Structure formats: C-alpha cells, structure tokens
Amino acid sequence: LWKLMDTYEPNDPESIQKSFARHLEYSLACTRFNFTMEDAYRAAGLVLRDRLLESLNDTNDYYRKMDVKRGYYLSAEYLIGRHMQNAIANLDLEQPFKEAFIGLGMELEELFHEEADPALGNGGLGRLAACFLDSMATLSLPCWGYGIRYSYGMFKQEIQNGRQVECPDFWIGDGCPFEIPRPDITYPVRLYGEVTHGEDEKGNWCVNWVGGEIVQAMAYDNPIPGFDTYNTNNLRLWRACPSKEFDLDMFSAAAYADSVESRRKAEDLSAVLYPNDATYEGKELRLRQQYFFVSASLQDLLRDFIKRPNYKWSELPEKVAVQMNDTHPTIAVAEMMRLLVDVMHVHWEEAWDLTTKCLNYTNHTVMPEALEKWPVEMIERMLPRHLQIIGELNLRWIKDLQKKYGDHSPVISALSIFEEGDIKKIRMGNLAIMGANKVNGVAAIHTEIIKKETFPEFYKYCCDIGKPDKIVNMTNGVTPRRWVHCANPALSAIFTKYLGSHEWLTDMTKLKGMLKFKEDSKLHSEWMEMKRECKAKLAAFVKEKCDLDIDQDALIDIQIKRIHEYKRQLMNILYVIHRYQELKKKSPGEREKTQKRVVLIGGKAASAYVNAKIIIKLISNVGKVINKDPDTSKYLKVAFVPNYCVSAAQVMIPASDISEHISTAGTEASGTSNMKFVMNGGLIVGTMDGANIEIREECGEDTMFIFGCLEHQVADIAAKAKSGHYPIDSRLQAVFQAIRNGDFSHGEPEAQAEFCSLVDRLCNIQAAGTWDGDKYLVISDFPSFIDAQARVDATYADKAKWCKLSIQAASSMAKFSTDRTIKEYAEVIWGVKPAVRPLED
Ligand code: 26V
Numbered sequence: 001l002w003k004l005m006d007t008y009e010p011n012d013p014e015s016i017q018k019s020f021a022r023h024l025e026y027s028l029a030c031t032r033f034n035f036t037m038e039d040a041y042r043a044a045g046l047v048l049r050d051r052l053l054e055s056l057n058d059t060n061d062y063y064r065k066m067d068v069k070r071g072y073y074l075s076a077e078y079l080i081g082r083h084m085q086n087a088i089a090n091l092d093l094e095q096p097f098k099e100a101f102i103g104l105g106m107e108l109e110e111l112f113h114e115e116a117d118p119a120l121g122n123g124g125l126g127r128l129a130a131c132f133l134d135s136m137a138t139l140s141l142p143c144w145g146y147g148i149r150y151s152y153g154m155f156k157q158e159i160q161n162g163r164q165v166e167c168p169d170f171w172i173g174d175g176c177p178f179e180i181p182r183p184d185i186t187y188p189v190r191l192y193g194e195v196t197h198g199e200d201e202k203g204n205w206c207v208n209w210v211g212g213e214i215v216q217a218m219a220y221d222n223p224i225p226g227f228d229t230y231n232t233n234n235l236r237l238w239r240a241c242p243s244k245e246f247d248l249d250m251f252s253a254a255a256y257a258d259s260v261e262s263r264r265k266a267e268d269l270s271a272v273l274y275p276n277d278a279t280y281e282g283k284e285l286r287l288r289q290q291y292f293f294v295s296a297s298l299q300d301l302l303r304d305f306i307k308r309p310n311y312k313w314s315e316l317p318e319k320v321a322v323q324m325n326d327t328h329p330t331i332a333v334a335e336m337m338r339l340l341v342d343v344m345h346v347h348w349e350e351a352w353d354l355t356t357k358c359l360n361y362t363n364h365t366v367m368p369e370a371l372e373k374w375p376v377e378m379i380e381r382m383l384p385r386h387l388q389i390i391g392e393l394n395l396r397w398i399k400d401l402q403k404k405y406g407d408h409s410p411v412i413s414a415l416s417i418f419e420e421g422d423i424k425k426i427r428m429g430n431l432a433i434m435g436a437n438k439v440n441g442v443a444a445i446h447t448e449i450i451k452k453e454t455f456p457e458f459y460k461y462c463c464d465i466g467k468p469d470k471i472v473n474m475t476n477g478v479t480p481r482r483w484v485h486c487a488n489p490a491l492s493a494i495f496t497k498y499l500g501s502h503e504w505l506t507d508m509t510k511l512k513g514m515l516k517f518k519e520d521s522k523l524h525s526e527w528m529e530m531k532r533e534c535k536a537k538l539a540a541f542v543k544e545k546c547d548l549d550i551d552q553d554a555l556i557d558i559q560i561k562r563i564h565e566y567k568r569q570l571m572n573i574l575y576v577i578h579r580y581q582e583l584k585k586k587s588p589g590e591r592e593k594t595q596k597r598v599v600l601i602g603g604k605a606a607s608a609y610v611n612a613k614i615i616i617k618l619i620s621n622v623g624k625v626i627n628k629d630p631d632t633s634k635y636l637k638v639a640f641v642p643n644y645c646v647s648a649a650q651v652m653i654p655a656s657d658i659s660e661h662i663s664t665a666g667t668e669a670s671g672t673s674n675m676k677f678v679m680n681g682g683l684i685v686g687t688m689d690g691a692n693i694e695i696r697e698e699c700g701e702d703t704m705f706i707f708g709c710l711e712h713q714v715a716d717i718a719a720k721a722k723s724g725h726y727p728i729d730s731r732l733q734a735v736f737q738a739i740r741n742g743d744f745s746h747g748e749p750e751a752q753a754e755f756c757s758l759v760d761r762l763c764n765i766q767a768a769g770t771w772d773g774d775k776y777l778v779i780s781d782f783p784s785f786i787d788a789q790a791r792v793d794a795t796y797a798d799k800a801k802w803c804k805l806s807i808q809a810a811s812s813m814a815k816f817s818t819d820r821t822i823k824e825y826a827e828v829i830w831g832v833k834p835a836v837r838p839l840e841d
Contacts, residue, residue, distance in 0.1 A: 010051050011093065016100035019047045040106060041084070041114035044097075045177030048087050052223035053180065055091075055232035062837040063142045067308065069318060071136070071143035071825075071832040072301050074332060075325035076290060077126030077273070078133070078147050078235060079154075080222075081646030082115045083178040085486045090137075090225040116171045117647040119153035120237075122277035123562045124672055125364045127646065128442075128818075129325055131672070132825075134479040135818035137226030137233040138506060140834040141826055146297035148289060149179075149220045149237035152272040157604050157643040162620030162751075166275070166607050178222060179237075185219035187299045188243060189292050195384045200345075207342050209385040214243040215266045217296030227481050228506050230837045238296045240269035276606040278564055279369045284382070287331075287374055291383060294332045298322075298339055306344075313346050317357035321830035324361045324436070327372045327428035332359060333435030334386040337393070342385070352393070360829050361432035361439050362474070364669050366449050367566070373425040376418065390417055390426060397434060404464065414457040433458050438829045440474045443670035443691045445711065447473035474825055475694055476670040477818035480505055483676045488654035490530040491680060491810075498523065506819065514811035524803045531655070531681065538655035541648075542600065546639040548627060554596035554637070555796050557685075558652055558677075559660035560644050563605040563612040566667040570758065571778045572601060572660055573619045575785055576626070576638050577735045577744075583632040591635055595793040598637045600652065602644035614754040616640060621744045621751060649673070654680045657802075658705070658792055661686035662785070664776040666711035675816040678703075681806040685788050687781070694815065703809040705795075707788035708781040717780050718769025726765045726774075729783045736763070 009015045023046040024030045030039045063070070088097050088108075101108050121127060129145065136143040155166040193212025200206045222235040242263035274286050305311060305319055324330055333355065340351035365371075380387045394417040405411045417434065419425040433439050433455060441447030451459040451471055462470040485492040485505055496502045498517055504510040517523040535552045542550050550556075559572050576599050583591060601619050605612035619640040627637050641648065653659075659677040661668070661684055668690040678684060678695055686692040687708040696704045709717055720726065728736075736759045738744070745752035767773025768780070796802050814820065826832045 010091075011096050013096045013100040013103060016047055016093075016096055017104060019050065020044060020100070020104070023047060037106075037110060038114050041111045042174075042177050044101075044111050045084060045115075048084065048091070048093075049177055049180070049223075051091055051093075052087065052178070052225060052232060055225060055230060056221070056223040056234060059231045059233065059837050063835055066835050067319075068142045068835045069830075069832050070301070070304075070320060071141060071830045072297065072320065072322045073129065073132060073136075073143060073145045073325065074294060074297055074322060074329040075126070075129040075145065075147050076293065076328035077121030077325075078129045078145060078237075079121030079123070079126035079646055080118050080130040080133075080235070081127075081482065081650070082112060082117050083176075083222075084115050085112050086134075086482055087178070087223075087225055089481060089486055090134075090227045092228070116173060116176070117645050118171050118176065119169060119645055120147065120150050120273060122154060122273070122275065124670070125277070125326055128364075128476055128672055131477065131479040131482070131818040132822055133224045133233065133235055134227075134481055135477075135822040137224045137231055138229060138479075138481070139819060139822055139826070140226060140229045140231040140836040141822065141832055142233075142835050143826075143830075143832060144233060145224070145235040146293065146300070147235065147237050148270050148273075148293045149239040150270055150273040151239075154273055154604065154645070155275050155607070159616070159620060159640060159642040162617045162624070162640075164605055164613055164616050180221040180223070182219040182221055185300070186216045186241070187296045188214045189217050189295045190214050191288060191291070191382055193384065195388060204345075206345075207385065207388075209338075209342070213266070215269055215292065216241045216243050217292060219296075219300070230839050231835075236297070236300070238270065238293050240266050240292060242266040275604070276608075277370075277562055278367065278606055278609065280372045282373075282375055282378065284378060287378060287382060290328055291331050291335070291386075294329045295335050297329075298332060298335055302339060302344070313340070313344070313350065313354065316354045320358050321832055322359050323825070323829070324359060324432060326362060326364045327432055330361065330372075330428045330432040330435070331383070331386065333431050334383070334389045334393075336435075337389050338385055341389075348392075356435055357437055359436050361436040363429070363439065363441055363446075363450055363454065366446065366454055366667065366669060368454075371454075372428040373419060374428065376424040376426055379426055390431065393434065394418060401461075404461075411457050411461070415461065429455070430458075437470075439471045440829065441471070441669065442474065442476045443694060444473050444475060445666070445688075445693055446669040446690065447471065449666060449711075472828060474821060474829070475815070476672050476675070476691060477816045477821040478672050478675045478679070479818050480508055480679065482650070483653070484679050487650040487676075488530070488534060488680050490533050491654065494523070494526055494530060508814035508817040508819070511811045511814060514807060518804050518807040518811070519800075523807065524800065527681065527803055527807060528799075531657075534655040534680075537651055541651045542639060542641065545641055545643075545648075548623075548637065548639050550598045550637055551596055551634070554598045555657045555792070556655055557597055557599045557658050557660065557792075558601075558656040558682075559662075560600070560602040560641070560649060560652060561671075561673060563603045563609070563615055565611060565615075566663050566776050568662050568664065568776055568778060568781075569601055569603070569619065570615050571662060571782065571785060572599070573615070573622055573638075574732065574735050574778070574782065575789060576636070577622060577738060578731055578786065579636055579789070580622075580626050580629075580632060581731075581734060581738065583635055584629075588631075591632070594635055595796055596635050598639075600639055600641050602641035602648065602652070604644060611758065614758055617751055618739075618744065618755055618758070621746060621755075624746065625744055649676070653677055653682070656680070656682040657796065658683050658685050661690070661692055662708070662781075663687060663689050664714065664781070665689045665709055666714055667776065675813065678809050679813045679816070681810045683792075683802075683805060683809060685785075685792060691816070695813075698815050699809040699812040703805045703812075705788040705791050707784035709777065714769070714777065717777060721768030721773075721780075722766055724765065726768050726779065728763065728779050729786075731786065732779060732782045 023043040153169045153171045156169045158165045196208045217238040220237045225232045336355045340346040441450045623638045653676045661674045671690040685705040762774045764773040
C-alpha cells in the first residue's frame with residue numbers, strides 16, 4: 001500500500017496546487033472552473049489536513065514506540081481560533097503556500113477570512129488551553145488535549161440599539177476541514193440508573209452500575225502541529241451520539257417515533273457551550289457534559305495504557321499525568337476510582353494511590369461564586385456510583401483529619417467534600433484538591449491568594465503534613481506563534497531581521513537581543529511603520545464592524561475581555577466621559593494641544609448578567625454622543641466593538657498603543673491578553689493584579705501605567721467606607737451628574753433608569769466592597785486612574801521615548817511564552833519529557 005500512495009513533496013508549491021485541484025474536484029465536487037472562495041478555503045484546508053494527518057499518525061506511532069509518559073489536558077473549553085494560518089506557519093509552509101496560491105491568482109489572506117472561528121470556550125481559561133496545546137506540540141511533548149466538540153460554540157454577539165443580542169454560533173456548518181471524525185473510536189458513557197451488588201465472572205463480590213441511559217462518545221481529532229518540530233499532537237474532542245443498540249421492542253411498537261426522539265436527545269449533550277464564565281449555575285446538562293467528556297477521556301487514556309504489553313497498574317503514574325483545567329473536569333477524581341476499582345478490579349487503596357499520583361488541578365479564579373458545587377441530590381440521580389465513591393473517599397478523609405485536628409475542629413467542615421445546608425452540595429474544588437497530586441494557581445499573586453484566602457485550610461493541612469509544595473505557581477503565558485508571528489507579521493519580520501533568525505519564536509529569551517537597538521533610530525522608524533500598518537488594518541476592521549472612521553494618528557486605547565464588574569469596564573467608560581467633559585471645557589485652541597485618542601471596548605456578557613449588559617449599553621450610548629459631537633470628535637472617539645473573539649483579537653491587539661487591565665487588585669487571577677498586548681509593543685494601563693505584576697517586573701516600571709489600591713488595602717478601604725468614609729472625587733461626581741441628567745440616555749427611559757441604577761449602586765457608600773455597593777472599588781481607584789491616563793498622554797507626546805518603551809517591553813516578554821509555562825508544568829507537575837520525532841523513522 002505504501003508504494004501505491006501518492007508521493008508528494010509537502011513543501012513544493014506545485015504539489016500544493018495539484019493537491020488543491022484534486023480536493024476541489026474529488027473531495028468537494030466542485031469544478032476547476034466554478035468554485036467560490038469558500039470552496040477554495042475548504043480545499044486548501046484539506047491540503048493541509050493531508051499533511052497534518054500524516055504527521056499526527058507518525059507522531060503517535062513514535063510516542064507508542066518510545067513508550068513515553070503522556071500528559072493529558074482535560075478541559076471543557078478550547079478557544080482555538082482559526083486553524084489555517086497557524087497550521088501553515090507551524091508546518092513551515094508559508095512560502096510554498098503563498099507561491100502556490102499566487103500562482104492560482106488567490107491571496108492566502110482572503111482564504112483565511114473564510115474560516116469560521118471555532119469558539120469552543122468562553123474566555124481566558126479556554127484560550128489558555130489552546131495556547132498550551134500549541135506549546136506542548138512545539139516542545140515535542142507527548143501531550144494530548146481532551147474536550148467537548150460543541151456543535152454551537154460561544155454565541156455570536158450582535159449589538160442592536162446598543163444592546164447585546166446573542167445569536168447561535170453553528171460553527172460546524174458544512175464541516176471543518178481540520179477535524180477528523182473517528183467513528184471507529186467511541187466509548188459508552190452511562191448516566192442515571194442504579195447501583196446493584198453481585199458477583200463477577202470469577203465469583204468475586206462486585207458493584208454494578210446498571211440501567212439509566214447510555215450515550216456514545218465519538219472522537220473528533222484535531223491535529224495540533226508544533227512549530228519547528230516534526231511532532232503533531234492531538235486535541236481529541238468528544239461528540240455525543242445515540243448508542244448503537246436499538247431497542248427492537250420499540251421498533252414495532254407505536255413508540256417508534258418516541259424512541260428515535262429519545263435517541264436524538266443524546267446528541268443534545270454536546271450541543272452547546274454554556275456561555276457563562278462567572279457564576280456557576282446548577283444546570284444538570286452542564287454536569288452531564290462534564291461527566292460525559294471526562295469518562296470518555298479517561299476510558300480512552302486507560303485503554304491506551306493497557307494496550308502496552310505486560311502493563312502493571314503500579315506503572316500508571318510513570319506513564320500518565322492528567323491536568324484538570326479548573327473544577328469542570330473534577331468528576332475525574334471519582335471516575336478514575338470507578339474505572340480502576342469497578343472495571344479494572346484494582347484494590348481501593350491502590351486505586352486511590354494511583355489516582356492521586358496521576359491527577360492535578362489548576363484553579364483559575366478567586367471569585368467564590370465561580371467555584372462549582374453540585375447538589376448531592378443531582379449527583380445521586382445522575383451518577384449514583386460516583387456519589388458512593390465520593391462518600392467513601394470523604395469518610396476516610398474526615399477520619400484522617402479528625403486524627404490530626406480532633407473530632408470537632410472547624411478545619412474539618414471546611415475541608416469536607418460535602419457542604420451542609422438546606423441543599424447539601426458537593427464542593428468540586430475540595431474534591432479536586434483532595435484528588436490531586438499538585439494544585440496550581442496561574443500567577444504569583446493568585447497562587448498566594450489561593451493559599452491565604454481561597455483554600456487556607458488546605459494549605460495549612462499541606463504544611464502540617466510536610467507538603468507545602470502541593471500548591472505551586474504556574475504563571476500563565478501565550479503562544480508567540482499565533483500572537484506575534486501570525487497576528488503581526490510585520491513585527492515578526494522586524495524581530496527576525498534584527499536578531500538574524502527566527503529562533504526567538506521558540507526561545508523568546510532571544511528577544512533580549514533587541515534591547516541594544518531600543519534607541520536605534522532606524523529601528524524606531526521601522527517599529528512605528530509596523531504600528532501604522534497594524535492601525536490601518538484596525539481602522540478597516542472598525543469601519544466594517546462599527547461603521548466608524550478612526551484617525552490612525554490617534555493613540556489607540558483598547559479594553560477587550562469578557563464584560564464583568566470586577567474587570568471594571570465601567571470605570572473605563574466613566575473615565576471616557578470625564579475626558580469628554582474636560583475636552584468640552586477647553587477652547588478650540590487648547591483642544592488642538594490635547595492628545596487624540598480612540599477608545600475601543602469589546603467583550604461578551606453572560607446572557608443573564610444584567611449589569612454587564614447595562615455596561616455594554618452605556619458604552620454604546622456614550623459612543624453615540626461623543627463620536628458625533630463636532631467639538632470633540634476629532635480628539636476623542638469611543639466604540640463598542642461587537643462580537644469580540646479570537647480572530648478579532650488578532651486584528652485589534654497588534655494595533656494598540658495602550659490596553660486596559662484594570663481589575664480591582666486581587667480579583668483577576670492572571671489575565672493573558674495583557675501579555676499579548678505587550679508582546680505586540682503595546683503598553684499597559686493596569687492595576688497591581690494578576691500577571692500585570694510580573695509583566696512589570698520583567699519589562700520595567702517605566703513601561704507600565706500602574707494605578708489603584710493594592711490587594712492588601714482592599715479590605716481596609718471597604719471597612720472605612722462602611723463607617724462613612726468613602727469620598728467621591730469631584731470629577732467623578734460630575735460624570736455621575738451627566739449620567740443622571742440623561743446626557744447619554746438618548747431619551748430612552750429604560751436606559752436612563754438602568755444607567756442611574758449603576759451609578760446609584762456605586763454611590764451606596766456604606767455598601768462599598770459588597771454586592772449592593774461599589775463592590776470593586778471603582779470610586780476609590782478613580783482619581784489614580786485619571787492620573788495614570790494623564791501619564792499616558794504625557795509619555796505619548798514624546799514619540800522617541802514611547803517607541804523606546806514599546807521596544808523595551810516587547811523584548812522583555814520571554815517569561816510569558818507558554819513555552820516557558822508548559823516546560824514548568826512538564827517538569828514540576830507532570831514529569832513528562834520531550835519525545836522529538838525524527839523525520840525518517
Ligand atoms: C467558570 C465557570 C463557572 C461556572 C459556569 C461555567 C464556567 C465556565 C468557565 C469558568 C472559568 C472562568 C475562569 C476563567 O476563565 N478564568 C480566567 O482564567 C485565565 C487563564 O488562567 C486567567 O488569565 C484569568 O485571569 C481568569 O479570569
């Protein structure tokens with residue numbers, strides 16, 4: 001068969017063209033003379049897929065042959081973004097592809113735009129998972145991702161009359177050429193039913209989980225090529241399908257249609273991503289999704305383990321490391337126990353030892369309302385065997401704690417997996433920590449908060465048993481391949497030119513070599529030209545999406561992230577109003593001297609998040625007033641950019657001069673867009689929160705416009721406010737007044753009421769720091785926010801200085817490559833080593 005296979009030169013433009021023509025005709029049933037751009041994109045995708053598949057298969061064979069330890073990343077979300085450009089870059093096919101398509105009279109860039117943006121994630125956590133996959137492949141680590149193949153990804157956001165409207169995102173449409181359906185790889189996943197006891201074939205006492213319903217999990221493989229390596233890893237996503245058996249009794253009965261209907265329902269399981277990344281809701285379908293993908297993934301990885309000749313269970317931790325991305329996959333703790341004990345007949349104690357050596361847990365949020373807790377009643381119905389297992393684990397755990405701390409120590413109720421109350425619940429965070437070998441936060445400050453505030457009793461326990469390093473820090477990163485090289489080819493070219501090679505793309509420490517040019521006037525002019533190019537693309541994008549003309553000489557100020565009160569988009573727009581008021585006060589001559597600014601804000605609000613939606617409306621309305629005010633519109637523009645997503649980020653981030661990362665200190669676990677902006681030569685306006693702190697350490701204090709209170713001051717400020725001391729800056733009073741006057745309400749009574757409700761709540765002084773008041777201390781941080789913005793304008797006025805800072809910051813970002821992050825995970829947590837596939841084997 002091998003001899004019969006078409007041999008082609010993967011890097012040769014002509015063979016790319018041939019393969020393209022073949023796919024157009026024979027895979028897509030188009031003719032060479034009659035096809036659309038979308039067909040062309042699809043055919044080009046299939047050309048790539050051939051190459052990806054080959055590399056994926058060979059890499060898998062190689063890992064198997066070498067019998068290496070594998071890492072498995074379990075995540076309910078992957079915000080992968082478009083494949084094509086990234087795959088071409090990572091497969092080192094940029095030149096031949098460009099040539100091939102120019103030869104066919106097509107621009108590659110145009111093809112890229114045909115691709116739907118797969119948005120199988122909400123925000124930071126899902127995007128981090130996608131960057132991790134890129135780095136795992138690039139580092140030649142034998143690591144796979146497992147997740148859910150949602151038919152509907154993150155909703156598309158439309159803005160109608162300034163308000164968010166959610167539209168379904170059926171991204172899969174006519175199929176994605178980059179995924180490989182694997183009807184041969186399926187696993188049954190049981191839900192509901194009951195537990196009985198009986199004897200197995202050998203007459204041993206055993207537990208049976210029977211009845212209920214069975215859904216099939218079918219694999220869809222998404223090849224993840226590494227950069228500058230022959231390794232291609234896999235992201236395996238599970239789709240729910242009806243089980244293969246068909247109830248024959250139903251077939252003849254009148255219930256036939258009902259039976260088909262109930263089978264169809266199985267597919268609902270992987271139908272839609274829950275578009276919420278802030279508050280946990282006890283939605284049963286979501287728990288089903290979590291168990292569904294966890295069970296299929298663990299079955300798959302255990303099958304791979306036992307396929308090895310003469311396997312021994314005791315070797316499992318030498319061959320398998322699992323990372324649980326937040327609490328979403330933590331039912332894995334109980335499922336691993338079930339598979340080992342009930343299915344593989346491993347003894348309980350050994351199974352627990354193996355489980356706790358293989359599993360690890362990453363926490364991504366300090367918001368207590370996001371920590372998942374499932375009602376015991378729900379688990380009991382859906383996963384009766386798992387409830388038993390969790391109960392048994394908890395019993396042993398509590399006994400151990402009682403021995404250590406005495407029977408009635410308050411530590412015990414805090415550490416128990418079960419939360420007592422009217423509705424008894426299972427705390428998934430506690431289950432994860434108990435079942436994990438390592439627990440990690442995602443930035444230095446966040447890991448400290450986990451120890452001191454989120455899970456203090458656990459940390460104390462770890463210290464008491466001599467394992468304080470069970471909780472470790474793994475500062476986040478981003479992949480420079482997508483976020484510099486693909487998003488900003490002009491910048492990538494500058495780096496490669498000045499450094500003499502593209503090695504920086506796999507070793508970001510090489511960028512330090514740029515520092516010696518930071519005052520070089522030639523580099524300055526190339527750097528500014530690069531920014532201009534990016535701004536021109538941004539201007540076209542904003543024109544298309546917002547129908548707004550922006551001045552490309554203006555300072556571009558961007559805040560793009562999920563809309564959440566803790567991220568303080570509200571503070572940003574209040575500042576814009578203040579800036580507008582200041583401009584209005586000035587004479588035309590004075591205005592001439594002010595710095596022009598374009599403020600762009602984008603992000604999605606969870607559909608039930610009322611305040612977040614009002615904030616969107618406020619931003620839109622402020623834009624409508626400011627942008628058409630002839631006195632000021634030359635100097636200040638503001639727009640809400642609809643449908644923020646990965647592909648929008650790739651256009652917006654490279655064009656920024658400054659970006660806003662302004663969460664209340666202690667609330668943003670890390671943030672990752674902050675890293676992308678700085679890598680692209682943008683400077684940060686930010687608080688001492690999340691990864692901002694570490695970026696500042698790396699890049700230098702002068703590159704960042706820091707403001708606001710520190711994490712340790714928050715409680716004190718809230719306490720003072722309660723006793724009546726919470727002054728409101730007069731400039732902010734003026735902003736509140738304008739809002740209350742209805743200056744931004746367009747005569748819409750509903751909007752007026754909503755905007756006033758936002759302001760009133762902030763002004764409920766005694767409730768500052770609580771949900772009824774200024775929970776996130778907008779009022780208290782506002783004056784220093786104004787100061788920081790003034791420093792921005794002053795610094796920007798000196799173009800050479802700005803350019804120097806921009807180069808300095810971008811060149812100091814080595815730490816924030818996910819290559820560094822993933823190396824740390826691999827070394828400290830997983831014990832997984834690179835397995836570099838040689839080209840010929
Ligand atoms: C939480 C929940 C809560 C229950 C409802 C569904 C749902 C879905 C997703 C999440 C995760 C939110 C956590 C998250 O995205 N955290 C972000 O993680 C980033 C990567 O570590 C980090 O940079 C951000 O600071 C953090 O907010």
